[in-house]
Amino acid sequence: MPMKIALTGNYAVAYAVKLAKPQVIAAYPITPQTPVVEKLSEFVESGELKAQMIRVESEHSALAACLGAALAGARVFTATSSQGLLYMHEIIHWASRVRAPMVMAVVSRTINAPWNIWPDHSDFLDQRDAGWVMAYAMDNQEAFDLTLQAFKISEDPEVYLPVMVGLEGFVLGHTAMPVEIPDEKDVDAWLGERRQPYVVDGSEPIGVGGLTWPEDTEDMFYGIQQAMERAKSAIKRVDAEYGKLFGRSYGGLIQCYRCEDAKYIAVSMGAWSGELMESVNMLRDEGYPIGVARIRFYRPFPHEDLWEVARSARAVFVFDRAISFGSWGQIYADLVAGLLLHTNKLPPVMDIVTGIAGVHVSAEDFYAMIKKLIEKVESGHNIGYFEWVRVRR
Amino acid sequence: MVKVVPPVDNAKVPLTKPVEGVGGKTGLWRTMYKPVVDSSKCTKCFLCEIYCPGVCIVVDPVKGATINYDYCKGCGLCTDVCPVKAISMVPEE
CATH class of the missing domain: 3.40.50.920 (Rossmann fold)
Incomplete structure (x- = not known):
């Protein structure tokens, strides 16, 4: 049965991730994102979520761990904010350019310096050229819905790009509102099993992102642009089917x-x-x-x-x-x-x-x-x- | 579980798979030594095949390791990784 509970934006994201059943989560704590992965680690600890929680020494490693796991065939998730997001920046480009489906929550916080933990969109928009599908929520319910939809969009063979979901820290992140959570069985049936363009599973020697000629590299980047164009209809399709199944449709992009x-x-x-x-x-x-x-x-x-x-x-x-x-x-x-x-x-x-x-x-x-x-x-x-x-x- | 489904437009993805002799034919050039396999010791563990940077060792599950000397540069990595010392570097004739 669907249920409605009061959740902060951060917890709304965590509940959506739990329903998407990732096998691997890697993250490094940073204000104001930390409660997202704290909640997820509670779910893992209690056995409600059967995922590998990888604790790493930095955000660069967090996303690198997610990328490796994603290429190996796992559904993955991470979350970060501000300086942490900037520290990830190199791997952010890696993830899209090797066409690795994955989802990341960006709980927005102003870029330092000076030290500031309040939200603007500077951290999120700094990633705009990285080849990720970028969604941004207005309230906690939408943060929940977008996070769940992000997995569907990311793993769509029309798209095959990583997706980041933004929400403002504190304003949404630490503020509670009622959030409706759909039934697990309905989500399972809708989301289905993970799909990706290739898998690195050890069955044969394979190199990812090795040296190529300029023409090949250009072809691959052209492919990302084509996927972005197709993502527009994929996003609208997912929004419409989500509305039909779970009662909330937002009108697309x-x-x-x-x-x-x-x-x-x-x-x-x-x-x-x-x-x-x-x-x-x-x-x-x-x-x-x-x-x-x-x-x-x-x-x-x-x-x-x-x-x-x-x-x-x-x-x-x-x-x-x-x-x-x-x-x-x-x-x-x-x-x-x-x-x-x-x-x-x-x-x-x-x-x-x-x-x-x-x-x-x-x-x-x-x-x-x-x-x-x-x-x-x-x-x-x-x-x-x-x-x-x-x-x- | 994961299902491998190609992108709808079969877009290029940055994958590389090893091919034999990726570094080109060796010709007259090689270090002073070449690796020789003692097939009675070979345990068919595949380590030499995996590590060979020139991709010129093939391990047959029955016959063991075979080295294609057309491509072998004599780097000796296979001798190092072999856990049972079945490969030794011998001087070129």
């Missing part, structure tokens, strides 16, 4: 909130989209026709879906919770480039970088920022393209 008749579109990703949606309700009450397009999958980048939402907008406001210093927010850059694939006449697209380093942005803050921008557009003023809004200063 993006989630639209009050977009149907919207003249203004706010684009965001992650937990603070909840505050943004609240501010949209406040603005709607005052007659401002605005909706939210929330990015659930950042890679592959859903430019087609975003174009459908933004094509008739008077203006698009992007809320970026990370910045590529010297340019602008990563989502903004991808969105502008993506929309330009569909039109040479863009509506004004404005980037608002805010909430950096975990600064809290409330619904009232969103309300004030958006109202000011809409009024500018309505009165025929140029809204510019970029502003870093440091709230409460």
Whole structure:
């Protein structure tokens, strides 16, 4: 029977992993991710999860251990945050480039220095060129659902890429809400046995990632790009079948909130989209026709879906919770480039970088920022393209 | 359990499998010594086949190890890894 229990975001991820039944988990503790693997080690200790828990001396080794186990045919999982994720970076590229299906939770925390444990999207978005499918949750239920779906997507022969699932530390990670957990037998039947493109099981000598000619390497990277394109339909398929079986479907790569008749579109990703949606309700009450397009999958980048939402907008406001210093927010850059694939006449697209380093942005803050921008557009003023809004200063 | 299913587009994956004589034919060039197998001692453990960097040793489960001298460079690794000292390095004639 499905059950509903109060879970933190971290525990929601752990419960999803338990249902996916990985054979190998390797991780190194780091705030704010640690409760994910603490809970999993409890499951292993109690016998509820029959997995090998490998304790390692670093995140680099954690992902390397997962990679080795994955190539040997095991379903694997790891979780990390911030500096730990950066330390993994080399193996992150390895995992996708050898087409190893695997799942990792990234419990977001601002990149140091200075020392800071509050969440922004800097650690997650730093991995954007690594060839992983990248999903980001808005609440604990979605963190649970995305983690479970990540295994299905990763092991799909259409995809065969590693998948990372992001969620903000503390804001989701350490905050509890009711989470519905589907029945184990239903999940088993839906997820099925692990599939992967090849296996290194000792039956024959085999080298992985050895020296190749440039043309061969280029062919392999081209294959990753093709897989990313196919991942778009795989993600939508998994979202739809999950909805049918377990009652929750989110709409694919993006989630639209009050977009149907919207003249203004706010684009965001992650937990603070909840505050943004609240501010949209406040603005709607005052007659401002605005909706939210929330990015659930950042890679592959859903430019087609975003174009459908933004094509008739008077203006698009992007809320970026990370910045590529010297340019602008990563989502903004991808969105502008993506929309330009569909039109040479863009509506004004404005980037608002805010909430950096975990600064809290409330619904009232969103309300004030958006109202000011809409009024500018309505009165025929140029809204510019970029502003870093440091709230409460 | 795991099921091996190729990618839908049969995309290239970075795998390499050893082929005999991967380093090319040795010709007149070899170290001063070549490995010789004493088949009465060989236990068919396959270690020499696995370790041979030139991939020129084949272990038959019945007959034991055979070395293809066309490719053998005389590195001597097989002598080192053989647990029963069935392979010795002898001077070239």
